Amino acid sequence: AQSVTQLDSQxxxxxxxxxxxRCNYSSSVSVYLFWxxxxxxxxxxxxxxxxxxxxxxxxxxxxxxEFNKSQTSFHLRKPSVHISDxxxxxxxxxxxxxxxxxxxxxxxxxxxxx
Amino acid sequence: xxxxTQSSRYLVKRTGEKVFLECVQDMDHENMFWYRQDPGLGLRxxxxxxxxxxxxxxxxxxxxxxxxxxxxxxxxxxESASTNQTSMYLCASNQVVAGAYEQYFGPGxxxxxx
Numbered sequence: 001a002q003s004v005t006q007l008d009s010q011x012x013x014x015x016x017x018x019x020x021x022r023c024n025y026s027s028s029v030s031v032y033l034f035w036x037x038x039x040x041x042x043x044x045x046x047x048x049x050x051x052x053x054x055x056x057x058x059x060x061x062x063x064x065x066e067f068n069k070s071q072t073s074f075h076l077r078k079p080s081v082h083i084s085d086x087x088x089x090x091x092x093x094x095x096x097x098x099x100x101x102x103x104x105x106x107x108x109x110x111x112x113x114x
Numbered sequence: 115x116x117x118x119t120q121s122s123r124y125l126v127k128r129t130g131e132k133v134f135l136e137c138v139q140d141m142d143h144e145n146m147f148w149y150r151q152d153p154g155l156g157l158r159x160x161x162x163x164x165x166x167x168x169x170x171x172x173x174x175x176x177x178x179x180x181x182x183x184x185x186x187x188x189x190x191x192x193e194s195a196s197t198n199q200t201s202m203y204l205c206a207s208n209q210v211v212a213g214a215y216e217q218y219f220g221p222g223x224x225x226x227x228x
Contacts, residue, residue: 041222046216046218094215101162102217107156
Protein backbone atom coordinates (compact mmCIF):
# COMPACT_ATOMS: atom_id res chain seq x y z
CA ALA A 1 0.00 0.00 0.00
CA GLN A 2 1.09 3.51 -0.68
CA SER A 3 2.10 5.82 2.14
CA VAL A 4 3.38 9.36 2.48
CA THR A 5 5.65 10.55 5.27
CA GLN A 6 6.22 14.17 6.13
CA LEU A 7 9.13 14.05 8.49
CA ASP A 8 8.59 17.37 10.24
CA SER A 9 5.33 18.32 11.90
CA GLN A 10 6.47 21.90 12.49
CA UNK A 11 9.18 24.03 10.90
CA UNK A 12 9.98 27.48 12.30
CA UNK A 13 12.11 29.71 10.06
CA UNK A 14 13.03 33.37 10.00
CA UNK A 15 11.75 35.65 7.28
CA UNK A 16 13.94 35.72 4.14
CA UNK A 17 15.66 32.47 5.11
CA UNK A 18 15.45 29.38 2.88
CA UNK A 19 13.23 26.46 3.82
CA UNK A 20 12.87 22.81 2.88
CA UNK A 21 9.84 20.72 3.80
CA ARG A 22 10.48 17.02 3.46
CA CYS A 23 8.23 14.39 1.93
CA ASN A 24 8.93 10.71 1.31
CA TYR A 25 6.58 8.22 -0.27
CA SER A 26 6.44 4.51 -0.70
CA SER A 27 5.08 3.00 -3.85
CA SER A 28 5.97 0.16 -6.13
CA VAL A 29 4.45 1.82 -9.17
CA SER A 30 4.91 5.12 -10.91
CA VAL A 31 3.34 7.97 -9.04
CA TYR A 32 2.06 11.47 -9.39
CA LEU A 33 3.10 13.81 -6.58
CA PHE A 34 1.52 16.98 -5.27
CA TRP A 35 2.09 19.68 -2.69
CA UNK A 36 -0.88 21.57 -1.29
CA UNK A 37 -0.95 24.60 1.00
CA UNK A 38 -3.63 25.39 3.56
CA UNK A 39 -3.83 28.89 5.00
CA UNK A 40 -5.66 29.29 8.33
CA UNK A 41 -9.36 28.49 8.13
CA UNK A 42 -9.23 27.73 4.42
CA UNK A 43 -9.31 24.71 2.16
CA UNK A 44 -6.31 23.24 0.36
CA UNK A 45 -4.77 24.96 -2.64
CA UNK A 46 -2.50 23.24 -5.14
CA UNK A 47 1.10 24.56 -4.96
CA UNK A 48 2.72 22.30 -7.54
CA UNK A 49 2.65 18.84 -9.04
CA UNK A 50 4.94 16.29 -10.60
CA UNK A 51 3.35 14.20 -13.35
CA UNK A 52 6.30 13.34 -15.60
CA UNK A 53 9.29 14.92 -17.32
CA UNK A 54 11.66 17.29 -15.56
CA UNK A 55 12.26 16.29 -11.96
CA UNK A 56 12.45 19.91 -10.83
CA UNK A 57 8.97 21.35 -10.62
CA UNK A 58 8.15 25.00 -10.10
CA UNK A 59 4.94 26.10 -8.47
CA UNK A 60 3.16 29.20 -7.29
CA UNK A 61 4.48 31.72 -4.77
CA UNK A 62 8.13 30.91 -5.55
CA UNK A 63 8.03 27.31 -4.34
CA UNK A 64 9.71 24.42 -6.14
CA UNK A 65 10.10 20.71 -5.50
CA GLU A 66 12.41 18.00 -6.76
CA PHE A 67 11.28 14.48 -7.54
CA ASN A 68 13.95 11.94 -6.60
CA LYS A 69 12.91 8.46 -7.66
CA SER A 70 15.87 6.64 -6.12
CA GLN A 71 15.23 8.21 -2.72
CA THR A 72 11.43 8.21 -3.15
CA SER A 73 11.33 11.83 -2.07
CA PHE A 74 9.58 15.00 -3.20
CA HIS A 75 10.91 17.78 -0.98
CA LEU A 76 9.49 21.29 -1.19
CA ARG A 77 11.81 24.30 -1.16
CA LYS A 78 11.72 28.06 -1.21
CA PRO A 79 14.91 30.17 -1.27
CA SER A 80 13.48 33.06 0.75
CA VAL A 81 10.27 32.85 2.78
CA HIS A 82 7.83 35.60 3.69
CA ILE A 83 5.55 36.00 6.68
CA SER A 84 2.64 35.26 4.34
CA ASP A 85 4.01 31.74 3.73
CA UNK A 86 2.96 30.75 7.24
CA UNK A 87 0.56 27.88 6.62
CA UNK A 88 0.26 24.12 6.68
CA UNK A 89 1.70 22.17 3.78
CA UNK A 90 0.56 18.74 2.66
CA UNK A 91 2.31 16.30 0.39
CA UNK A 92 0.11 13.86 -1.53
CA UNK A 93 0.60 10.94 -3.89
CA UNK A 94 -1.64 9.38 -6.47
CA UNK A 95 -0.44 6.27 -8.21
CA UNK A 96 -0.12 6.01 -11.96
CA UNK A 97 -2.47 3.10 -12.39
CA UNK A 98 -5.42 5.37 -13.01
CA UNK A 99 -6.88 5.48 -9.53
CA UNK A 100 -8.29 8.82 -8.58
CA UNK A 101 -7.61 8.53 -4.89
CA UNK A 102 -4.89 10.45 -3.10
CA UNK A 103 -2.85 9.51 -0.07
CA UNK A 104 -1.96 12.56 2.02
CA UNK A 105 0.84 13.10 4.46
CA UNK A 106 0.10 14.36 7.95
CA UNK A 107 1.17 17.91 7.11
CA UNK A 108 3.98 20.28 8.05
CA UNK A 109 3.17 23.53 9.78
CA UNK A 110 5.50 26.25 8.51
CA UNK A 111 5.82 29.22 10.83
CA UNK A 112 7.74 32.20 9.46
CA UNK A 113 9.17 34.45 12.16
CA UNK A 114 9.85 38.17 11.81
CA UNK B 115 -11.85 28.85 -12.27
CA UNK B 116 -12.97 25.63 -10.67
CA UNK B 117 -15.19 26.27 -7.72
CA UNK B 118 -16.06 23.88 -4.93
CA THR B 119 -18.41 25.33 -2.34
CA GLN B 120 -19.52 23.98 1.00
CA SER B 121 -22.80 24.97 2.60
CA SER B 122 -21.39 26.13 5.93
CA ARG B 123 -18.01 27.32 7.19
CA TYR B 124 -18.85 26.72 10.84
CA LEU B 125 -21.47 24.46 12.35
CA VAL B 126 -22.36 23.61 15.96
CA LYS B 127 -24.59 20.60 16.61
CA ARG B 128 -25.68 18.59 19.61
CA THR B 129 -24.88 14.94 20.25
CA GLY B 130 -27.42 12.69 18.56
CA GLU B 131 -28.51 15.19 15.92
CA LYS B 132 -28.58 14.27 12.24
CA VAL B 133 -26.17 16.53 10.37
CA PHE B 134 -26.00 17.29 6.66
CA LEU B 135 -22.91 18.79 5.03
CA GLU B 136 -23.41 19.89 1.45
CA CYS B 137 -20.83 20.30 -1.29
CA VAL B 138 -21.31 21.65 -4.80
CA GLN B 139 -18.83 21.82 -7.69
CA ASP B 140 -19.35 23.75 -10.88
CA MET B 141 -16.92 22.01 -13.26
CA ASP B 142 -18.83 18.87 -14.22
CA HIS B 143 -16.30 16.65 -12.43
CA GLU B 144 -17.20 13.01 -12.13
CA ASN B 145 -15.37 12.29 -8.90
CA MET B 146 -16.11 13.88 -5.56
CA PHE B 147 -14.67 13.25 -2.12
CA TRP B 148 -15.26 13.90 1.56
CA TYR B 149 -12.27 14.12 3.89
CA ARG B 150 -11.90 14.69 7.55
CA GLN B 151 -8.93 16.72 8.80
CA ASP B 152 -7.61 16.43 12.36
CA PRO B 153 -4.37 17.80 13.84
CA GLY B 154 -1.48 15.39 13.42
CA LEU B 155 -3.53 13.00 11.30
CA GLY B 156 -3.66 14.92 8.03
CA LEU B 157 -6.56 14.26 5.69
CA ARG B 158 -8.43 10.99 5.91
CA UNK B 159 -10.88 9.89 3.25
CA UNK B 160 -14.40 9.21 4.49
CA UNK B 161 -16.26 8.46 1.24
CA UNK B 162 -15.96 9.19 -2.42
CA UNK B 163 -18.27 9.06 -5.40
CA UNK B 164 -17.29 8.38 -9.00
CA UNK B 165 -20.70 8.95 -10.53
CA UNK B 166 -24.26 9.90 -9.67
CA UNK B 167 -25.70 7.47 -7.12
CA UNK B 168 -22.34 5.65 -6.94
CA UNK B 169 -20.22 5.70 -3.82
CA UNK B 170 -17.35 3.89 -2.20
CA UNK B 171 -16.14 3.79 1.37
CA UNK B 172 -12.88 5.47 2.15
CA UNK B 173 -10.64 4.80 5.12
CA UNK B 174 -12.96 5.97 7.92
CA UNK B 175 -16.62 5.56 6.83
CA UNK B 176 -18.02 4.50 10.21
CA UNK B 177 -20.70 6.88 11.48
CA UNK B 178 -21.09 8.58 8.10
CA UNK B 179 -23.14 8.13 4.96
CA UNK B 180 -23.25 10.05 1.67
CA UNK B 181 -25.65 10.94 -1.07
CA UNK B 182 -25.07 11.94 -4.67
CA UNK B 183 -28.32 12.49 -6.52
CA UNK B 184 -26.91 15.06 -8.96
CA UNK B 185 -23.48 15.21 -10.53
CA UNK B 186 -22.59 18.56 -9.03
CA UNK B 187 -23.69 17.85 -5.46
CA UNK B 188 -22.24 15.48 -2.86
CA UNK B 189 -23.66 15.37 0.64
CA UNK B 190 -22.11 13.96 3.79
CA UNK B 191 -24.52 12.78 6.48
CA UNK B 192 -23.79 12.16 10.13
CA GLU B 193 -26.69 9.95 11.15
CA SER B 194 -26.28 10.60 14.87
CA ALA B 195 -23.56 13.10 15.63
CA SER B 196 -21.08 12.30 18.37
CA THR B 197 -18.40 14.42 20.02
CA ASN B 198 -15.63 12.42 18.32
CA GLN B 199 -16.92 13.71 14.99
CA THR B 200 -15.90 17.24 15.91
CA SER B 201 -13.49 18.05 13.09
CA MET B 202 -12.81 20.00 9.91
CA TYR B 203 -14.57 18.45 6.90
CA LEU B 204 -13.23 19.09 3.43
CA CYS B 205 -14.96 18.34 0.16
CA ALA B 206 -13.04 17.90 -3.09
CA SER B 207 -13.65 17.08 -6.71
CA ASN B 208 -11.12 16.12 -9.35
CA GLN B 209 -10.40 16.07 -13.04
CA VAL B 210 -7.84 14.34 -15.23
CA VAL B 211 -4.79 16.40 -16.15
CA ALA B 212 -2.15 14.67 -18.31
CA GLY B 213 -3.25 11.27 -17.05
CA ALA B 214 -3.29 12.28 -13.40
CA TYR B 215 -6.19 13.35 -11.25
CA GLU B 216 -5.91 16.86 -9.86
CA GLN B 217 -8.04 17.60 -6.83
CA TYR B 218 -9.83 20.86 -6.05
CA PHE B 219 -10.94 21.57 -2.52
CA GLY B 220 -13.73 23.52 -0.93
CA PRO B 221 -13.08 25.93 1.96
CA GLY B 222 -14.02 23.39 4.61
CA UNK B 223 -16.69 23.11 7.29
CA UNK B 224 -15.55 23.22 10.90
CA UNK B 225 -18.07 21.08 12.79
CA UNK B 226 -18.33 21.13 16.57
CA UNK B 227 -20.51 18.53 18.28
CA UNK B 228 -21.36 19.35 21.89
